[in-house]
Amino acid sequence: MTKTLILPVPEVVHAVYLVAAPLWIPPEPRTGTLALVDVVDGREPPLPWLVEAGECPDCARCGLEYDGFTVRRLRAAERHLRITVAGTAAWPPDHLTVAASAGYDLAERTGGILVDGVTADLEPWARPPDPFDDPWNFAAAEWLAVAALPDPGSHRSWTLRTRGLRIFGVPELRVRRVPARLRHGWTEVLLGLAQRLLRDHWSALARVPSRAFREFPARVPVTAADLGSALARCPHGSARTHLTLRLDPGPPDRPTYLTVTAPDTPRDSAHWRERVLTDLGL
Numbered sequence: 001m002t003k004t005l006i007l008p009v010p011e012v013v014h015a016v017y018l019v020a021a022p023l024w025i026p027p028e029p030r031t032g033t034l035a036l037v038d039v040v041d042g043r044e045p046p047l048p049w050l051v052e053a054g055e056c057p058d059c060a061r062c063g064l065e066y067d068g069f070t071v072r073r074l075r076a077a078e079r080h081l082r083i084t085v086a087g088t089a090a091w092p093p094d095h096l097t098v099a100a101s102a103g104y105d106l107a108e109r110t111g112g113i114l115v116d117g118v119t120a121d122l123e124p125w126a127r128p129p130d131p132f133d134d135p136w137n138f139a140a141a142e143w144l145a146v147a148a149l150p151d152p153g154s155h156r157s158w159t160l161r162t163r164g165l166r167i168f169g170v171p172e173l174r175v176r177r178v179p180a181r182l183r184h185g186w187t188e189v190l191l192g193l194a195q196r197l198l199r200d201h202w203s204a205l206a207r208v209p210s211r212a213f214r215e216f217p218a219r220v221p222v223t224a225a226d227l228g229s230a231l232a233r234c235p236h237g238s239a240r241t242h243l244t245l246r247l248d249p250g251p252p253d254r255p256t257y258l259t260v261t262a263p264d265t266p267r268d269s270a271h272w273r274e275r276v277l278t279d280l281g282l
Contacts, residue, residue, distance in 0.1 A: 003218040005247045005258075009211055010169045015085045015095045016117035017103030021077035023111035036085055036102055042077035070113065070122070081106060082117065089169025090209055091202035092132040096143060096167065101128040119145035119163045135202050139232040140195040143167070146187045151177060160186055165194055166255065170201055171247070175260040175273075182273055185282040192227035192280075193243060193260070196220060218245050219263075224280060241279035 021042070026034055083103045087095025100116075104125055107114040114123050132138065144164035151157045160183065161174035173193060178186045197220070204214050224237030244264065248257045262272050 004215050005218050005245060007171065007214050007216070007247070009089050009205065009214050011088075012086050013089055013093075013095065013167055013169045015087065015093075015099035015167050017083045017099045018115040018117045019081040019083070019103055019107045019110060019112035020115050021073050021113055022079070022081055022107075025079060025081070026106075026110065036083050036099070037106065038082045038084065040080050040082045042074075042079050074113065081110065081112060089201070090205040091135050093168055094132065097129050097131050100125060104128045116145075116164075118167055119143075121145060135199055136229075138195075138198070138229075140198060140230040141191050141232065144191060144194055146190050148183060148187075156180065158183055160190060161257065162190055162194055165198075168198055168201065170194075170197055171256040171258045173197075173260065174257045178273060182277060185277040185280075186273070188227055188231065188282060189222065189243075189276060189280065190260075191230040192222050193220065195230035196222055196226045197258075219243070220245060222280070227280065237281070239279060239281045241276050243276065 018040075025039060026037070083099050083106065085095040085099040085102070087093055103114050105128070106112070107123075114125070115121070116124050129142075144162050146160055146162055148158045148160050151159055157177045157179055159174060159176045160178055162172045165172050173190050175186055175190065200216060201214070204216075205211065220243050222241055222243055224239040228234050228236060242263070244261050246259045246261050248259050250256050
C-alpha cells in the first residue's frame, strides 16, 4: 500500500518584496502601486540571512560580505518599504510577478535596494519579470532559494532547506545531514523536487480549484528533466530517482517542512544521499 501525505491548500498566499534603505519615502495617500506598500521599521528587516540565528554569513544566498557596504547600509536604515501582494495557490502565481514588478519600479524611483523578502535575494531582477504563460516554462530556481545551516555540533554535515515554496502554498523542503561534498548536488535535487511538486500541485488544483486539502504519495519521482526545467537548462535526459518525504508540522509561527528521508528499503538506507546524486548523474 502506497503511503500518502495530506497537505492543506491555503485560501490565500502572499508574495513579499522589500525596497530596503530607500533614499526617500513616497508620500501618502497610497494609490496605484503604492496601495501595496507599507513602511516598516528598519531595525526589523525581514532578511533571513541577517536575522536567522546560527546561519553562517559566508553561506548566505546573496553572497554578501558580512560587513560589506550594502549590509551596513541595510542595518543603518531607519525605514524600509514592504510590498505585499495576495494571490492563490493555483496556476498562474501572478502575485509573484505583480509584487516583483512593483518592487522593481519602487526601487528605481526611491534609490532603494530591491530584496525578495522570502528568499533574501538582493536585486534579483535586471528588469521587471514577465507574466507567467505556461507552467512548463516555469523555472523554480528563479523564484526559490536553498539555504544551508551546519548541523548542531558539526561542520561536517549540513541541513539544506528551501525558501519560497510557501509563496505557492506548498511547505518548504529540507534534507538533513548532507556531507559538505554533497551540498551542491543536493541543492539541485531540492530545486528539481520543488519543480516536480509545484507542477503536480498546479495540476491537482486545476482539476479541483476549490479543494481545501490535497493528497499525494510520500514517494515522489524526480528526473533529470525536473532538474533541467528547475534550473532553466536542457530539460532532457533519462536519469531518475525516487525521494521519500515526511510531513513535519512546525510549532506555532514556525514553518511546516516536507523532509526528505531515507527510503523504506533497508538496503538503500546507509548511503541514500550519495545514491540519489548518482542516480541523477550529479
